C-alpha cells in the first residue's frame with residue numbers, strides 16, 4: 001500500500017556540489033585576475049569594479065552594525081518601477097526566516113537590510129545569457145536550478161562599500177520560480193514555494209558553518225557540528241543524544257539504506273518514460289520515494305510509478321511551473337530483488353519544461369531499529385554520491401536535510417548561537433547621564449532574555465553584576481543601570497554579563513557567552 005504524503009521541499013539546485021562554496025571552510029574568493037603572475041594585475045586592481053548606488057532600508061534591525069551580524073539583500077533584475085516589489089520581496093524573506101522560525105531566537109544578534117539598485121531589464125537571465133541587470137544573475141540553462149552571478153566583481157564592490165553592514169550578502173534575482181546558489185554570495189529568488197527555504201538552508205552553510213545532511217553529495221560536503229564521519233570519533237552532539245549510553249560507548253546507528261539516488265535533471269517527454277531500476281535487499285520494513293519535479297502544474301500531467309504501480313503523485317497546491325519536493329512513504333517493505341521507478345509525461349505541451357530533477361529511495365528498519373520520530377537525537381546515516389556513510393543527529397528535523405523543514409535541529413541552532421556570539425559582544429556600550437544631582441551609568445546590552453521585546457519559548461537568562469572601585473553593588477544586580485548621587489558617583493565601574501539559554505548545551509568558548517566592560521565617571525553631576 002502506498003501512502004501518499006506530499007512534502008513541499010525546495011532544495012534541488014544544491015544537488016550541485018560544484019556550485020557550493022561554504023564560507024565556513026573556504027576563504028572568500030579573491031577578486032578576479034588579481035595575482036603575482038599577472039603582469040596587468042596592478043592595472044586590474046586599480047580598475048576594480050565600482051559599487052553601484054544603493055538605496056538601503058532596514059528590514060529588522062536590533063543594534064549598531066558594529067556589534068551585530070548583518071544580512072543584506074541586494075536587488076537584481078528589478079527595474080525602477082519594481083522598487084516596491086523588491087522591498088516587499090526582501091521584507092517577506094526576512095519575515096519568513098525570523099518570525100517564529102529558524103532565526104527567531106537569535107534575532108537580537110542580527111540586522112536585516114535591503115539595498116536597492118534599479119536594473120535596466122526585469123528578470124533573471126536564462127540559457128547562460130545575462131540580462132542588462134546590476135549583478136547579471138542568470139540560469140545556465142532553462143532548467144530551474146542554479147542562479148549564477150555574472151558580475152561578481154560588482155557584487156563584491158557593493159558589499160565592500162558597506163563595511164560592517166554587509167556580513168552576509170544575498171542577491172535576490174527577480175524571478176518567481178525556484179533558483180539560487182550557495183557560497184559567500186548567496187543568490188535566491190522570491191519564489192513563494194522555495195525562496196525562504198533556500199535562504200534558510202544556505203544560511204546554515206554561511207552562518208553556522210555546517211555542511212549537508214541530505215544524501216548524494218560528494219565526500220567533503222558533510223562537515224561541521226552536525227556531522228560525524230567516523231564512529232571512532234567523538235560525537236559533536238553528545239550533549240543532545242536522546243539515549244546516551246551509560247558506559248560511554250557509541251550509541252547504535254539507526255538502520256536505513258539508500259538503494260537509489262540520482263540527480264538526473266532530465267527533461268521529460270511523452271514518447272518514452274524516464275525509468276531507472278534499483279535493487280532492494282528485501283530486509284527493511286518501509287521505504288520512501290523522494291522526488292523533485294518542476295514544470296508539471298497538474299496531477300494529470302505526470303504519472304509516477306514504482307514497479308508499474310501509480311504512486312498517486314499530485315502537485316503541491318499552487319506550485320504552477322515551479323519546482324517542488326515530494327515524499328511518498330510506503331509502510332509496505334520492498335521485496336528483495338530489482339525494482340523500477342518511472343516518470344511518464346502525459347501532457348505534450350509541457351515538453352521542454354517538465355523536468356525530473358532528482359529521485360531517491362530510502363529504506364528504513366522497523367520501529368525497533370529506526371527512530372523516525374521528530375525530536376529524537378541519535379546517529380542517522382546519510383549516504384554520499386559514492387554511497388559512503390556520514391552520520392547526522394536527527395532523521396528529518398533539520399533544514400540542512402529536509403528543506404521543507406523551517407528550522408534547524410538543536411545541534412545546528414547551538415552552532416548558530418556559538419558562531420554569532422563569537423562575532424559580537426553581549427555589551428553594546430556603557431554611558432552616563434545626569435538628572436539633577438543623580439548620575440546614572442547605563443549599560444546597553446544585546447536585547448536577550450528579560451530585555452527581549454518578543455518573548456520566546458526557550459529558557460534563557462542574562463545575569464548582570466556591577467562593581468564600583470572593585471566593590472560589588474548588590475542593589476544593581478541584574479539591572480542595566482546604576483544610579484548614585486553627587487560625588488559618590490565618581491569612580492571606576494565594571495559591569496559583567498553572562499548569558500545562558502536552553503538552546504546551548506555545548507559552548508565552544510565560555511567567553512562567547514559573557515562580557516565585561518569598564519567605565520570611568522570623572523565628574524559628579
Ligand SMILES: *[C@@H]1O[C@H](CO)[C@@H](O)[C@H](O)[C@H]1NC(C)=O
Nearest residue numbers: 095096098099100101454455
Ligand atoms: C508568532 O507567534 C506568536 C505567539 O505565539 C503569534 O502571536 C504570532 O502571530 C506568530 N507570528 C507568526 C508570523 O507566525
Ligand SMILES: *[C@@H]1O[C@H](CO)[C@@H](O)[C@H](O)[C@H]1NC(C)=O
Nearest residue numbers: 126127128129140141142352
Ligand atoms: C541556448 O543557447 C544555445 C547556444 O548557446 C542555443 O543553441 C539554444 O538554442 C538556446 N536555447 C534556448 C532555449 O534559447
Ligand SMILES: *[C@@H]1O[C@H](CO)[C@@H](O)[C@H](O)[C@H]1NC(C)=O
Nearest residue numbers: 052117118119120132133134
Ligand atoms: C543601464 O543602462 C545604461 C545605459 O546603457 C548604463 O549606463 C547603465 O550602467 C545600466 N545600468 C545597469 C544597472 O546596468
Ligand SMILES: *[C@@H]1O[C@H](CO)[C@@H](O)[C@H](O)[C@H]1NC(C)=O
Nearest residue numbers: 244245246247248249250251
Ligand atoms: C555499553 O552500554 C550499552 C547500552 O547502553 C551496551 O549495549 C554495550 O554493550 C555496553 N558496552 C560495553 C563495552 O559495556
Ligand SMILES: *[C@@H]1O[C@H](CO)[C@@H](O)[C@H](O)[C@H]1NC(C)=O
Nearest residue numbers: 257258259260261279281387
Ligand atoms: C549502498 O550500500 C548499501 C549497503 O551498504 C546498499 O544496500 C545500497 O543499495 C547501496 N546503494 C546504492 C545506491 O548503491
Ligand SMILES: *[C@@H]1O[C@H](CO)[C@@H](O)[C@H](O)[C@H]1NC(C)=O
Nearest residue numbers: 266268269271272273274275
Ligand atoms: C524522451 O525521454 C526519454 C527518457 O528520458 C529519452 O530516452 C529520449 O531520448 C527522449 N526523447 C526525446 C526525443 O527527447
Ligand SMILES: *[C@@H]1O[C@H](CO)[C@@H](O)[C@H](O)[C@H]1NC(C)=O
Nearest residue numbers: 297298300301347348349350
Ligand atoms: C497541458 O498543460 C497545459 C499547460 O499547463 C494546460 O494548459 C493544458 O490544459 C494541459 N492539457 C491537458 C490535456 O491537461
Ligand SMILES: *[C@@H]1O[C@H](CO)[C@@H](O)[C@H](O)[C@H]1NC(C)=O
Nearest residue numbers: 428429430431432433434444
Ligand atoms: C552617550 O550619551 C550621550 C549624551 O546623552 C550621547 O550623546 C551619546 O550618543 C551616548 N553614547 C552612546 C554610545 O550611547
Ligand SMILES: *[C@@H]1O[C@H](CO)[C@@H](O)[C@H](O)[C@H]1NC(C)=O
Nearest residue numbers: 460461462463464474477478
Ligand atoms: C540575576 O539573574 C540570574 C539569572 O536569572 C539569577 O540566577 C540571579 O539569582 C539573579 N540575581 C539576583 C541578585 O537577583
Ligand SMILES: *[C@@H]1O[C@H](CO)[C@@H](O)[C@H](O)[C@H]1NC(C)=O
Nearest residue numbers: 496510511512514515516517
Ligand atoms: C571578565 O572579568 C573577569 C574578571 O574580572 C575575567 O575573569 C573574565 O575573563 C572577563 N570576561 C570577559 C569576557 O572579558
